[in-house]
Amino acid sequence: MAFGEPAEIGIVVYPEAQRAAIHGLTDLFHVANLMSEEQGGRAPARIRVSHWQLSADGSSVEKAFDSHPGLPERGLIALILPPSLTNLPVGERMAAFPAWIRAQHADGTTICSICGGAYLMAESGLLEGRLATTHWTHSEQISGKFPGIKVDVSKLIIDDGDIITAGAMMAWIDLGLKLVARFMSPSIQLATARFMLVDPAGREQTFYSTFAPKLHHGDEAVLKIQHWLQAHHTEKITLEMMAERAGLGERTFLRRFQKATGINPTEYCQQLRIAKARELLEISSIKVEQIAWQIGYEDPGAFRKIFRKLLGLSPGEYRRRFFVGEDEAALA
CATH class of the missing domain: 1.10.10.60 (Homeodomain-like)
Known part of the structure; x- marks a missing residue:
């Protein structure tokens, strides 16, 4: 990435992905750019946001939106797999996405998931043997389908370096702020959180999860x-x-x-x-x-x-x- 150029964060727009998270993250990074400009400096840190969707026949992945069109393509520093509202992102519907996500990771991109987006990351094979979080209601299902994943739903975010997983559906806010801190600065993270009236830190998924006893076990x-x-x-x-x-x-x-x-x-x-x-x-x-x-x-x-x-x-x-x-x- 050339000096002064924005770092690009991609968001996967898979079938039935939650649009509120996709556009909310896009807006959050835009606010972060505004906060960076206010703080000044010779070359303010900036984030470039892109959206990625399947081609018409599902055989490839293509860029559908770019917040900074016309700039040279330097590759993604992070790729976000957002939550789903209804059907989980697994199976044939995901077509070329799993292989493309693996290729992005191999190129050095940090792969991030939110809530049900963890299933798409699991489909790509990147969570095998790794520690991950998702929505607490998905704990048993994802563990059963992908037994190699070490699931810990008590955490709102698990940062494992090249892999970051976030818990419940609205955890896109926490993930977005984490990426702002990592790729811009903690001061810009705090300014962005204040502007958006959200708590920048200190939350855990256990604050919100409820005890749901297993009753359909047959004993x-x-x-x-x-x-x-x-x-x-x-x-x-x-x-x-x-x-x-x-x-x-x-x-x-x-x-x-x-x-x-x-x-x-x-x-x-x-x-x-x-x-x-x-x-x-x-x-x-x-x-x-x-x-x-x-x-x-x-x-x-x-x-x-x-x-x-x-x-x-x-x-x-x-x-x-x-x-x-x-x-x-x-x-x-």
């Missing part, structure tokens, strides 16, 4: 206990109690419960309790200590520790961020 004895726990998880419950109610030995129950739900009974109860705590923190002014007692924790300190472990925020921080009740005194 009637475990399902019976799950239904019972839904009504009794605030009580003092032991492994012995659950196994007896399921009509199984403790070791057999523990093994079957973990196989059916993916977690052990203690973790399952913690998830149910924390889900209730989140609800109370969002809508009520009840003190944190009282919430801990209501959901089954005798020690508020233990509750705070588990809450932070699961969500990455303390109960007080969570309430300040997500409170939607009417009593503003709860935020004090």
Whole structure:
């Protein structure tokens, strides 16, 4: 790339890709360019944005939009695979995209995905043996289809150098700001975030994900206990109690419960309790200590520790961020 020329970031416009993310990222990089010009300098950093789509017969990939037409082609520094709204970007519909994405990566382009865009990156083979994130509802499906991927949906963004994956659908904002910081500067990133009224850092996907227990596993004895726990998880419950109610030995129950739900009974109860705590923190002014007692924790300190472990925020921080009740005194 010649001195003073903009660095080019491409966005893949695959069939049924989310247009809001495609155009939102295009606008975000435009704002970053404006912020760079305001900060001045002999040659302000700039980003060139291009959109890439399949040819009419799907046999090749072609440029459909260029924010700086007429400039020499110097190659992409980054390529973004946006989220999808309905059908996931897999299979024959993607035609030439997987091979083209592999070729871009081989040429030194950083490949980035957002939400369901991770499936297209996985189709290209670039996530094999790599750590990646996507929307938490895709965790099991993408792991089953591509078992070589190390999926961690607790993270909003995982930056693995030449591969960057972002979580939920609106994580395009976080990814865009990350690329601004990397290819322009942290000061331009901050100025862009302020201009767009978004939080430039400090978010994690765990702040927003909700516990969705597996119920369609086919183990009637475990399902019976799950239904019972839904009504009794605030009580003092032991492994012995659950196994007896399921009509199984403790070791057999523990093994079957973990196989059916993916977690052990203690973790399952913690998830149910924390889900209730989140609800109370969002809508009520009840003190944190009282919430801990209501959901089954005798020690508020233990509750705070588990809450932070699961969500990455303390109960007080969570309430300040997500409170939607009417009593503003709860935020004090």
